[in-house]
Amino acid sequence: MKKKLNCILLIEDNEFTNIFNQKLIKNLDIAEQVYVTESGKEGLDFLFNKGKFESNEINYPTPDVIFLDINMPGMNGWEFIDELKEKKDGEPISSKIVMLTTSPNPDDEQTAKLIREIIAFKRKPLTKIVVNEIITEHFPDYV
Template sequence: MMLQNQSICIIDDDEVYKFFMQRILKIKKLTENIITFPDGEEAYNFINENKQNPEKLPDLIFLDINMPIMNGFQFMEEYTKLAPQIAKKIIIYMVTSSIDPVDLERSKNFKEISDFVTKPITAEVLQKIVDSLKV
């Protein structure tokens, strides 16, 4: 079943990974609404510009930790300050290719982060995450 109105955002500097994620989301018919950003700064600016425009905001964000310009944790620090002004609740999953216990602990400092996922994200994991949005 296609979730026509669900919007998913991928914030990652790895173009191959973003392509892979978009293909899975479309092949599995999880969503057609996908927005991508190469770093946290561009994503933050987009969210800030659209904070009162819920139909433009994503329902779900996959946020990479290690990126140039503004990494995932820097994004979260800014997002946390902005969150009270955002017109919709956005589910955020922190994504990384390394299972660093320090990163895992640090991600727990942000109540806005739903969970921590390691790359590569399988189709099954993506399906489970998107299905959890329906509840």
Template sequence: MKRYKDLDCVLLVDDDISTNFIHRRIVENTKINVDVKEISSAKEALDYLTYSGKYENMEHAPKAGIIFLDINMPGMNGWDFIAEYKKLDQKHKARIVVVMLTTSLNPDDEQHAANVEEIATYLHKPLNMEAFAQIADKYFEVIDEE
């Protein structure tokens, strides 16, 4: 199992539970030592990052290193999440890589993502092991390889 510095947790933010389940299995199958947290709403993801709502007093929870963020979700969508994420105190978003992971074929979404500093990359679903491993290798330093 590979371990990376500052990559303790991957947040899967998608309102589709089966997509989160599939993406969890993909992350686990890459043999990278990381916790995976499935979250079904953008609002809950913000709560997780800021230790608020149902995550109050959970500062011991693994800190997210990568967020895979869906665009199309009810209520607060991925773009709304990014707008709120930008406002967070730096301590809540330090060393987090945000990846838009979507089924959207709208070229405007991809162009918009390219112009948002907080979004590291834009991928089409489904996530695959190679893409996940490449993101981990690109943004994080390997600290242990078994």
């Protein structure tokens, strides 16, 4: 039996979408842990154990996949990636990113292709089929 992914991180400002996506992933039973952050800033805090994720007791794992919403208030998906790269300062980003968008804009799709970490550009709502496709394609050794 293949093993599950260790961790999936959701970055999405819409509460309902987060609830639905979390539920969907849990139902699929493909990851040990699914974390939810509600903004780009919170996502970064999660990755670097800062803010509300600063803790001596829990060691937050590095996510295998990040489902990233583009359109968010404050810091959008692209700004999140830029900020992340800046913080990593040349170090490779070990998480793979799946961009999620409500209204697919061809410009965004082009931008996504230029970023190595982005493995997929998907339209919301997320479905089981889409998630399964991503796993089969990018994580053949899992689940």
